[in-house]
Amino acid sequence: PGMYQLDVTLRRGQNLAARDRGGTSDPYVKFKLGGKEVFRSKTIHKNLNPVWEEKACILIDNPREPLYIKVFDYDFGLQDDFIGSAFLDLTSLELNRQTDVTLSLKDPRYPDHDLGSILLSVLLAPREEQREVTMLMRKSWKRSSKFQTQSLRLSDLHRKSQLWRGIVSVTLIEGRELKAMDANGLSDPYVKFRLGHQKYKSKIVPKTLNPQWREQFDFHLYEERGGIIDITVWDKDVGKKDDFIGRCQVDLSTLSREQTHKLEMPLEEGEGYLVLLVALTASAAVTISDLSVNSLEDQKEREEILKRYSPMMMFHDMKDVGFLQVKVIRAEALMAADVTGKSDPFCVVELNNDRLLTHTVYKNLNPEWNKIFTFNIKDIHSVLEVTVYDEDRDRSADFLGKVAIPLLSIQNGEQKAYVLKNKQLTGPTKGVIYLEIDVIFNAVKASIRTLMPKEQKYIEEEDRLSKQLLLRNFIRMKRCIMVLINAACYISSCFDWDSPPRSLAAFLLFLFAVWNFELYMIPLALLLLLAWNYFLIVSGKDNRQHDTVVEDMLEDEEEEDDRDDKESEKKGFMTRLYAIQEVCVTVQNILDEVASFGERIKNTFNWTVPFLSWLAIVALSVFTIILYFIPLRYIVLVWGINKFTKKLRSPYAIDNNELLDFLSRVPSDVQVVCILFKVSLW
Numbered sequence: 125p126g127m128y129q130l131d132v133t134l135r136r137g138q139n140l141a142a143r144d145r146g147g148t149s150d151p152y153v154k155f156k157l158g159g160k161e162v163f164r165s166k167t168i169h170k171n172l173n174p175v176w177e178e179k180a181c182i183l184i185d186n187p188r189e190p191l192y193i194k195v196f197d198y199d200f201g202l203q204d205d206f207i208g209s210a211f212l213d214l215t216s217l218e219l220n221r222q223t224d225v226t227l228s229l230k231d232p233r234y235p236d237h238d239l240g241s242i243l244l245s246v247l248l249a250p251r252e253e254q255r256e257v258t259m260l261m262r263k264s265w266k267r268s269s270k271f272q273t274q275s276l277r278l279s280d281l282h283r284k285s286q287l288w289r290g291i292v293s294v295t296l297i298e299g300r301e302l303k304a305m306d307a308n309g310l311s312d313p314y315v316k317f318r319l320g321h322q323k324y325k326s327k328i329v330p331k332t333l334n335p336q337w338r339e340q341f342d343f344h345l346y347e348e349r350g351g352i353i354d355i356t357v358w359d360k361d362v363g364k365k366d367d368f369i370g371r372c373q374v375d376l377s378t379l380s381r382e383q384t385h386k387l388e389m390p391l392e393e394g395e396g397y398l399v400l401l402v403a404l405t406a407s408a409a410v411t412i413s414d415l416s417v418n419s420l421e422d423q424k425e426r427e428e429i430l431k432r433y434s435p436m437m438m439f440h441d442m443k444d445v446g447f448l449q450v451k452v453i454r455a456e457a458l459m460a461a462d463v464t465g466k467s468d469p470f471c472v473v474e475l476n477n478d479r480l481l482t483h484t485v486y487k488n489l490n491p492e493w494n495k496i497f498t499f500n501i502k503d504i505h506s507v508l509e510v511t512v513y514d515e516d517r518d519r520s521a522d523f524l525g526k527v528a529i530p531l532l533s534i535q536n537g538e539q540k541a542y543v544l545k546n547k548q549l550t551g552p553t554k555g556v557i558y559l560e561i562d563v564i565f566n567a568v569k570a571s572i573r574t575l576m577p578k579e580q581k582y583i584e585e586e587d588r589l590s591k592q593l594l595l596r597n598f599i600r601m602k603r604c605i606m607v608l609i610n611a612a613c614y615i616s617s618c619f620d621w622d623s624p625p626r627s628l629a630a631f632l633l634f635l636f637a638v639w640n641f642e643l644y645m646i647p648l649a650l651l652l653l654l655a656w657n658y659f660l661i662v663s664g665k666d667n668r669q670h671d672t673v674v675e676d677m678l679e680d681e682e683e684e685d686d687r688d689d690k691e692s693e694k695k696g697f698m699t700r701l702y703a704i705q706e707v708c709v710t711v712q713n714i715l716d717e718v719a720s721f722g723e724r725i726k727n728t729f730n731w732t733v734p735f736l737s738w739l740a741i742v743a744l745s746v747f748t749i750i751l752y753f754i755p756l757r758y759i760v761l762v763w764g765i766n767k768f769t770k771k772l773r774s775p776y777a778i779d780n781n782e783l784l785d786f787l788s789r790v791p792s793d794v795q796v797v798c799i800l801f802k803v804s805l806w
Contacts, residue, residue, distance in 0.1 A: 127465045128184040130191070130214065133245040134165055136175040140229070140240035143197035143205040148172060150199070151207060153242065155180060156192040158459065158554040160546075167198045172240070184248070185460050187214045193242060195229060203595060206231065208239035217248045290345035292319065292376060294353070295401035296326055296337045297776055302396035304333060305359035305367040312360040313369060315398070319343045319353045322477075328360045333396070338778045341579070342477070345404065351376050355398065357391060370394020379404055386776075401776055420449055420562055429564055438568040445573050446501035446565025448475065448531065450508065452482055453539065454492040458555040461514035461522045468515040469524060471557075475499045476506050476579050484515045489555075501563070503579060504570035504735070505789040506531055510557060512544060525553045529561070530791075532735050536562045550797075571739050574789055575782040594712045600719030600793065607722070644751030651744040653729055654737060661731055720792040728790050736790055 134153055143149045148170045155163035162182050168174035182191075191212040197205040208229025217223055223246050229239040296315060305311045310331045317324040322343050329335035345351060353374040359367040370391025379385050384403040391397065420426050429447050431437070452471050461467045469491045471482040478499050485491035508529045513521035525544025539560040543552050617623070618630040637645075731737045750759065770777060 127250070127460075128187055128214075129249055130182040130184050131247040131249075132163070132180045132182065132191075134176045134178045134180070135243040135245060136173065136177075137195070138173055138241050138243065139238075140172045140174070140195065141207050141237070142172060143207060144170075144199075146170070149197040149205075149207065151195055152198055154194045154196070155182070156194065157182065157184070158186075158189055160459075160553060169198075183460075183465075184214065185465055186457075187248070190214060193227060195240075195242065210242065212244070212246070214248060217246060220247070220249050222247045290381075291405050292343040292345050292353070293340065293401075293403040293405065294324075294343065295340040295776065295778070297399040297401060298337060299333075299335045299357065300397045300399065302333045302335070302357065302391075303369050303394050305369060306361075311367075311369065314358055314360060316356045316358065317341075317343075317353055318355075319351055320346065330360075338776075340577075340778055344477075345376065355389070357394065357396075357398065368394070370396065372398060374400070374402060376402075376404065381405070433564050433566040433569075435566070435568065438566055442569055442572060443502055444500055445504055445569045446531075446563060448499040448501050448508070449562045450497045450499075450510075451539075451560040452493045452495050452497065452510065453558040453560065454490070454494070455512060455544075455555055455557040456490050456541075458489045458491070458512065458544075459524050459553065460489060461524065467522075467524065469512050470515055470521075471495075472509075472511045472513065473497050474509040474511070476502065486515075501531065501565055503573055503789075504531055504565050505574065505733075506579075508534075508561070510542075510559065512555070512557060523547060525555050525557070527557060527559075529559075530733075531563050531565075532733060534561045534563050536564075570735070571742075574736070574739060575785050577778065577780045577785055578788045594708065594715070596794075597712055597715035597719055600723070601715050604719055604722030642752070643756055644748050647744040647747040647751065650729075651741060651748060654731075654741055654744070657729055657731055658737070720794075721787065723792040723794075724787045724790040727792070727796065728787070732791060732796060733789075736786070739786070 132155070137151060137153075140149055140151055149172060150167050150169045151171070151174050152167040153163075153165040153176070154161055163180040165176050165178050168176065191214060192209065193212060194209045195207040197207055199205060208231050210227035210229055212225065212227065225244045225246055227242045227244065229241060231237060231239060294317065296317075299313060299315075302311055302313055308331070310333060312328055312330045313332070313335050314328045315326040315337070317326075324341050324343075326337050326339050329337065343353070353376065354371070355373065356371045357369040359369055361367060370393055372389040372391055374387065374389070379402060381404045384401055387400045387402055389398045389400060420429070432444075433446055450473055452473065455469065455471075458467055458469055464487070466487045467489055468484050468486045469488065470484040471493055473480050473482075480497050482493040482495050485493065508531060509526065510529075511526040512524040514524055515521055526547060526549065527542040527544060528549055529542070537560065539558060541556045541558050544555045544557060545551065546553050618627045621627040727733070728737060728740055
């Protein structure tokens with residue numbers, strides 16, 4: 125028990141494996157403990173017997189956890205090559221004694237290969253409480269004692285401060301006669317909204333003074349008397365600071381509730397107008413309570429909730445899709461974030477833009493919160509995120525771990541232990557959290573909501589250039605393109621009669637299909653493909669393979685994140701070549717979108733999310749029947765009339781594509797690996 129200090133001297137490497145064309149390597153070493161990198165050596169160039177002589181001091185709170193040592197070959201601008209890895213069993217070390225250790229490197233994929241060895245000197249000793257550490261502990265204890273009494277006294281205030289009393293629905297329609305900020309007499313405008321700590325940024329509409337946005341989003345209203353939405357309009361400029369076009373404000377206290385208001389807001393300090401639709405509605409069913417107050421255990425309340433989302437209520441309040449209850453019970457074996465060997469953990473529960481917090485449990489690595497959170501579900505394809513932080517008074521909270529749980533994968537009423545993961549959800553960190561989750565929803569509302577635009581998050585990380593991310597997206601797109609190329613090669617081989625039986629069968633099938641082809645056969649063929657994959661899964665002949673390629677790419681990306689940040693700071697590359705970075709980020713994002721599009725189509729037919737595959741079966745069945753019984757000219761006529769009259773019937777309708785909205789709910793391969801979508805056939 126207690127804290128230990130591990131002093132490690134990285135001496136040298138012997139007979140390391142060559143990973144470069146010249147028969148050498150550029151090796152460097154990483155130490156990892158509990159899934160977290162704790163040391164990284166310098167790189168020794170062109171040497172298979174490198175000498176480092178570098179020292180590292182590592183704090184250990186669990187000696188039973190081995191030290192993971194990984195050796196890589198550095199490649200500039202490319203993905204670094206893995207040389208080998210080894211484990212150091214700390215329980216085998218004698219306390220307070222310097223020990224020389226030689227570790228043979230291994231690669232799990234090639235266990236018989238000789239990859240060289242690493243020489244270390246290690247010293248494991250109980251950590252002594254020095255004077256300055258003791259003083260710091262005393263100060264921290266006084267501070268935490270003060271906060272403990274405050275936490276108990278302010279618990280009710282804490283609960284009230286984060287519960288919203290209403291929802292402000294804002295639709296940004298258009299801008300009129302905006303000020304020209306560019307040399308061509310036009311602008312590239314976008315709009316920023318702010319209500320308290322909540323922010324939203326619109327898309328950029330290039331080269332216009334009368335932009336059409338048609339974007340809708342919601343803010344939470346915390347003050348009963350309303351609040352003020354600050355709105356600023358900007359002109360996007362590449363390579364320099366964006367130009368300010370104008371500002372305006374919306375005073376919510378002057379607007380009546382349960383009514384949509386059309387506002388034409390003149391811009392101050394600039395020119396032009398913004399056209400908005402603003403509606404204030406009553407608060408959704410969002411609550412925080414103790415375990416003793418459980419809505420679903422109260423039979424009367426449970427019946428009311430089930431009635432609210434019964435099939436008979438399918439066309440009532442289409443935005444209210446379902447009800448989510450999350451019990452945050454406790455966590456165990458969390459990471460120690462303070463010098464005292466403890467943490468001050470609190471929990472953040474997020475569902476899209478709804479964000480609630482637990483209280484802080486001070487000086488504890490096994491906290492118990494015992495809180496119940498309830499949310500309204502707007503989209504059944506949302507992902508519940510539970511993040512554990514360590515509270516720090518003088519700086520921002522330290523990240524301890526995170527879990528992400530798709531709502532469709534939740535098994536009601538089951539208490540489960542979830543292993544905490546890192547920020548990117550690509551690997552485990554230290555500790556587990558115990559949750560019990562219940563989801564009740566209306567399937568018809570959820571299906572209709574699937575064909576509507578997906579809710580955007582207010583707070584999203586800014587895109588940055590990453591060579592690992594760029595490489596990952598390129599490989600993903602290459603895999604999608606290779607599927608098409610292989611299909612084309614297969615068809616070409618049928619034309620070349622490489623295999624006479626196969627070519628003869630393909631020729632007869634071609635004659636039969638062309639002679640009897642009808643338009644309804646297209647959705648029918650897709651329907652049969654879905655049914656065939658469903659049959660394979662049910663019969664236990666599932667041919668889907670675990671995507672280890674994506675997992676390896678995600679692990680490599682995580683390994684390189686910290687180094688990319690440090691190198692970019694040292695070289696100032698991002699500062700000097702801002703415009704090039706923006707182009708590269710755009711290419712990186714386009715690769716991601718193209719690859720994700722192909723992967724989402726594949727995952728629809730692979731039954732990755734059964735709810736969506738069943739929805740596709742229903743839609744394709746309807747399309748097949750319509751195309752079979754109704755001539756194509758009538759279908760095109762109805763479609764054209766609807767498109768031409770849509771703006772006349774609903775001038776402020778938000779444009780959307782139902783097929784793309786549907787595919788946006790299907791996870792890509794990266795999301796499948798990160799969030800671990802579970803297949804549970806209904």
